[in-house]
Amino acid sequence: MNKPSQAKVLLSRVARRKVKTNQRLLEVARQLFSEKGIYWAKVEDITEAADLGKGTFYKYFDSKETIIRVLLEEGLGELLLRTEQAVKDASSDAKVLAAVIGARVDFFLAYPDYLFIFHQIRGLMQLQVDAAKGLREVYDNHLRRLAQLIRPAMGSGGVADVRDLASAIAAYTSGLLTYHVLFEGHEAVKRRRDYFVRVLERSLRSLLKTGNGSRNLA
Structure with missing residues (x-):
C-alpha cells in the first residue's frame, strides 16, 4: 500500500485545523450571543474569547x-x-x-x-x-x-x-x-x-x- 505523500498529509492537517477553527468560532459565538445578545456581542468579543485574531474571523465569515x-x-x-x-x-x-x-x-x-x-x-x-x-x-x-x-x-x-x-x-x-x-x-x-x-x-x-x-x- 502506498504511503500518503507529505503534501497530502500537510493538506489533511490544514483542513482539520480549518474545521477546528471554524467550529471554535461557532461555539464561542453561540455562547456569547446567548449571554450578551446578538445586538451587543461584537466580532472582537468573539475573536478575543476564541483567542484568535480578528483577521481569522473574516477568513471564515464575511460578517x-x-x-x-x-x-x-x-x-x-x-x-x-x-x-x-x-x-x-x-x-x-x-x-x-x-x-x-x-x-x-x-x-x-x-x-x-x-x-x-x-x-x-x-x-x-x-x-x-x-x-x-x-x-x-x-x-x-x-x-x-x-x-x-x-x-x-x-x-x-x-x-x-x-x-x-x-x-x-x-x-x-x-x-x-x-x-x-x-x-x-x-x-x-x-x-x-x-x-x-x-x-x-x-x-x-x-x-x-x-x-x-x-x-x-x-
Whole structure:
C-alpha cells in the first residue's frame, strides 16, 4: 500500500485545523450571543474569547450577520433531525404531534443557548426586515419541512392549515420555554419537562379543533 505523500498529509492537517477553527468560532459565538445578545456581542468579543485574531474571523465569515445565519442553519438543522427521528418513532399518527413537541422541548433543554438565540433572531427579523431576508429564508425552509413532518397529525386539514400549525408549534414551544427558563432557571424547567410537553400539546390540539391559524397569533 502506498504511503500518503507529505503534501497530502500537510493538506489533511490544514483542513482539520480549518474545521477546528471554524467550529471554535461557532461555539464561542453561540455562547456569547446567548449571554450578551446578538445586538451587543461584537466580532472582537468573539475573536478575543476564541483567542484568535480578528483577521481569522473574516477568513471564515464575511460578517457577524453571516455567523448568525450559520448558527441558525446549524441549530434548526439539528432540531429537524431530532424531530424527524421522533416522528419515525411515533407509534401512530395520533402520537405525531406529541412526538414533535417532545423533540423540540428536548432540543431546547439540551441546547439552551439556541433557545435565546432563536428568540433574538425572530426579533431581528421584525426590526430589520431587509437585512434579515436571509434569516427569514432559513426559517421558512425549516417551517416547510416541519409542516411535512406533522402532516399525518392534521387529518383532513389543508396545506395552509399544516403550515399554520407548524408555525404555532415553533412559536408556542420556544416562547413558553424562553419565559420559564428566564424566570425559573434551566434545571427547574428540565425537571418539569413532561408537564410542558402536555401543556403545549393540549394548547395545540385546541388550535386544531378551532381551526385558528398562527397568522392570528402573530
